Amino acid sequence: SRTIRLAVIPGDGIGQxxxxxxxxxxxxxxxxxxxxxxTEYDLGARLYHRTGETLPDSVLEExxxxxxxxxxAIGDPSVPSGVLERGLLLKLRFAFDxxxxxxxxxxxxxxxxxxxxxxxxxxxxxxRQIDFVVVREGTEGPYVGNGGTLRTGTEHEVATEVSLNxxxxxxxxxxxxxxxxxxxxxKKLTLVHKNNVLVHAGRLWTRIFEQVGREFPEVTxxxxxxxxxxxxxxxQPERFxxxxxxNLFGDILTDLAAAVTGGIGLAASGNxxxxxxxxxxxEPVHGSAPDIAGQGKADPTxxxxxxxxxxxxxxxxxxxxxxxxxxxxxxxxxSGARSTSQVGDALAARVSx
Amino acid sequence: SRTIRLAVIPGDGIGQxxxxxxxxxxxxxxxxxxxxxxTEYDLGARLYHRTGETLPDSVLEExxxxxxxxxxAIGDPSVPSGVLERGLLLKLRFAFDxxxxxxxxxxxxxxxxxxxxxxxxxxxxxxRQIDFVVVREGTEGPYVGNGGTLRTGTEHEVATEVSLNxxxxxxxxxxxxxxxxxxxxxKKLTLVHKNNVLVHAGRLWTRIFEQVGREFPEVTxxxxxxxxxxxxxxxQPERFxxxxxxNLFGDILTDLAAAVTGGIGLAASGNxxxxxxxxxxxEPVHGSAPDIAGQGKADPTxxxxxxxxxxxxxxxxxxxxxxxxxxxxxxxxxSGARSTSQVGDALAARVSx
Ligand SMILES: CC(C)[C@H](C(=O)O)[C@@H](O)C(=O)O
Ligand SMILES: CC(C)[C@H](C(=O)O)[C@@H](O)C(=O)O
Numbered sequence: 001s002r003t004i005r006l007a008v009i010p011g012d013g014i015g016q017x018x019x020x021x022x023x024x025x026x027x028x029x030x031x032x033x034x035x036x037x038x039t040e041y042d043l044g045a046r047l048y049h050r051t052g053e054t055l056p057d058s059v060l061e062e063x064x065x066x067x068x069x070x071x072x073a074i075g076d077p078s079v080p081s082g083v084l085e086r087g088l089l090l091k092l093r094f095a096f097d098x099x100x101x102x103x104x105x106x107x108x109x110x111x112x113x114x115x116x117x118x119x120x121x122x123x124x125x126x127x128r129q130i131d132f133v134v135v136r137e138g139t140e141g142p143y144v145g146n147g148g149t150l151r152t153g154t155e156h157e158v159a160t161e162v163s164l165n166x167x168x169x170x171x172x173x174x175x176x177x178x179x180x181x182x183x184x185x186x187k188k189l190t191l192v193h194k195n196n197v198l199v200h201a202g203r204l205w206t207r208i209f210e211q212v213g214r215e216f217p218e219v220t221x222x223x224x225x226x227x228x229x230x231x232x233x234x235x236q237p238e239r240f241x242x243x244x245x246x247n248l249f250g251d252i253l254t255d256l257a258a259a260v261t262g263g264i265g266l267a268a269s270g271n272x273x274x275x276x277x278x279x280x281x282x283e284p285v286h287g288s289a290p291d292i293a294g295q296g297k298a299d300p301t302x303x304x305x306x307x308x309x310x311x312x313x314x315x316x317x318x319x320x321x322x323x324x325x326x327x328x329x330x331x332x333x334x335s336g337a338r339s340t341s342q343v344g345d346a347l348a349a350r351v352s353x
Numbered sequence: 354s355r356t357i358r359l360a361v362i363p364g365d366g367i368g369q370x371x372x373x374x375x376x377x378x379x380x381x382x383x384x385x386x387x388x389x390x391x392t393e394y395d396l397g398a399r400l401y402h403r404t405g406e407t408l409p410d411s412v413l414e415e416x417x418x419x420x421x422x423x424x425x426a427i428g429d430p431s432v433p434s435g436v437l438e439r440g441l442l443l444k445l446r447f448a449f450d451x452x453x454x455x456x457x458x459x460x461x462x463x464x465x466x467x468x469x470x471x472x473x474x475x476x477x478x479x480x481r482q483i484d485f486v487v488v489r490e491g492t493e494g495p496y497v498g499n500g501g502t503l504r505t506g507t508e509h510e511v512a513t514e515v516s517l518n519x520x521x522x523x524x525x526x527x528x529x530x531x532x533x534x535x536x537x538x539x540k541k542l543t544l545v546h547k548n549n550v551l552v553h554a555g556r557l558w559t560r561i562f563e564q565v566g567r568e569f570p571e572v573t574x575x576x577x578x579x580x581x582x583x584x585x586x587x588x589q590p591e592r593f594x595x596x597x598x599x600n601l602f603g604d605i606l607t608d609l610a611a612a613v614t615g616g617i618g619l620a621a622s623g624n625x626x627x628x629x630x631x632x633x634x635x636e637p638v639h640g641s642a643p644d645i646a647g648q649g650k651a652d653p654t655x656x657x658x659x660x661x662x663x664x665x666x667x668x669x670x671x672x673x674x675x676x677x678x679x680x681x682x683x684x685x686x687x688s689g690a691r692s693t694s695q696v697g698d699a700l701a702a703r704v705s706x
């Protein structure tokens with residue numbers, strides 16, 4: 001019987017609450033002969049205030065032995081902006097070479113979108129089908145932390161941020177995106193960049209996108225500038241199938257994608273290292289929401305959908321589908337306010353049932 | 354009697370058509386004792402194909418003598434991406450130090466937004482009021498063109514893009530945004546950045562935002578990460594009053610703003626140099642739309658609203674308000690398809706009438 005070693009990083013704010021429900025559903029979904037061994041790591045604002053550390057070397061070392069990581073949320077108003085984000089979340093993504101940041105944008109039946117014409121209406125065949133996935137590059141671009149300041153704190157300060165882009169880094173994420181597009185019914189891949197302004201990085205992305213595309217003649221491709229892409233996200237989201245884009249554009253587009261598909265409470269993500277050399281990490285797209293933390297108000301669905309991605313990644317394809325089906329069913333029948341654990345219980349029951 | 358020297362750059366695609374209507378309305382709006390002297394410059398794809406030039410030095414020199422510039426749209430599929438954008442449009446913005454890139458996001462009565470709950474419904478008092486303005490920095494950030502490639506064209510290529518940010522550059526746009534916020538009824542200013550990831554530029558923006566804010570105690574402020582801002586643009590656009598942000602984030606947010614306020618056919622912009630040292634430039638946010646060029650299908654309203662901004666900039670405040678009122682009235686009564694020139698005629702008639 002196989003054992004899964006799962007590292008759990010609940011993090012800050014609502015992280016604790018949503019991760020607890022994710023684990024509940026994971027336990028219910030795994031086949032009986034699979035042993036789940038979880039190790040919890042208390043990282044985030046508390047550790048930072050206690051020790052000044054964000055990710056101790058020893059913890060990073062230990063995490064390498066995990067099969068996967070489940071993360072809740074990182075960030076707290078008591079910590080200066082960027083400290084936990086760069087020192088913990090991005091450090092993990094970079095240290096474990098999570099170059100595929102996978103973020104589905106799917107409007108489940110029964111879910112209300114802020115867009116007109118997307119209402120629940122099983123009778124109407126015109127209901128919009130939003131079902132795409134963003135393949136966001138996770139280890140390059142403006143996220144590398146390369147930059148600095150001169151004459152810091154004065155009226156003559158200059159601050160730079162350098163976006164680093166390599167053929168190697170772009171090629172692997174673009175190839176991954178083509179593979180995903182090729183495996184989907186519509187077989188469509190859209191490159192999003194801003195190659196009319198960021199011409200150096202833009203030309204490189206465009207060249208590699210075209211080059212790799214020759215290996216996938218079955219995939220239809222197009223290109224959109226990031227600004228134009230935001231327009232289509234609200235006017236015609238059904239046009240998208242697979243989108244591949246850089247780290248920063250992917251960050252922006254996936255929050256917008258979450259908004260148009262029913263909100264950040266439902267948006268899942270996987271930080272994937274396909275080689276398996278290091279553990280992949282699954283996390284809801286939402287943040288730590290300190291304003292509602294500890295009140296049992298947070299929707300754990302995004303975490304549960306991230307657990308489905310985790311299952312898929314570990315090879316439990318049927319179980320992943322089961323979790324997604326449980327969420328889909330739950331969303332159709334939702335009514336009235338439920339607490340975080342009530343939603344988790346309902347989903348776990350559906351999965352076991 | 355005063356003479357206004359207006360430089361006109363129709364540019365590519367639908368640029369010609371929309372600029373013609375903009376000029377029609379400008380002529381109708383200007384007081385009888387004002388002489389309008391227009392000089393048209395044939396810049397864009399045609400010139401580039403003929404001579405390889407995007408903005409000849411002699412033209413740049415001549416443009417300096419104009420009181421303002423009206424620009425249609427730049428860009429054509431026959432020209433490699435970036436050539437006209439960087440060589441003409443951005444060159445003008447940088448050469449004339451257009452550091453205030455002003456872009457209103459206003460939902461006019463009668464205009465359909467893709468967002469639910471924004472429909473035409475004069476009877477319902479719950480109709481959402483979207484009326485904000487984005488003050489986008491126009492001369493710094495990732496737009497400076499600072500970057501390059503190494504091992505170009507090989508599998509070992511590295512491409513960089515450097516975002517340059519100066520205290521001087523940020524301070525002037527932030528101060529402008531505070532002034533605008535202070536002059537509006539709600540007096541609210543939101544800084545949008547990504548200071549949890551782009552920490553060097555982010556800290557500088559945040560420091561200056563707070564520093565300048567001390568001079569404007571009457572202005573309420575808040576901060577949003579750019580990804581979170583896109584969510585609010587679709588779920589709660591009425592929360593925004595004035596937004597100040599960097600060049601790239603401003604580019605992205607203003608296309609999204611256009612989408613939620615009825616589309617890019619209505620979005621106006623001003624590239625402003627408040628010192629008056631160089632002429633300011635007014636242009637619709639939309640592109641050259643080569644797919645519909647020459648068919649009389651383009652909506653000239655965005656250009657006409659840009660003309661209103663131009664009038665305001667030149668001190669014709671009453672005339673600017675008149676043009677905006679004409680657009681507002683026209684939008685309420687619109688029905689059926691009209692050609693580009695029919696819309697222009699209708700607006701000019703309202704303005705003269
Ligand atoms: C918290 C932040 C560093 C992070 C990012 O920018 O990637 C978040 O917005 C996300 O999308 O996962
Ligand atoms: C055409 C392009 C260079 C330009 C920009 O990125 O600024 C456009 O998108 C805009 O918003 O005016």
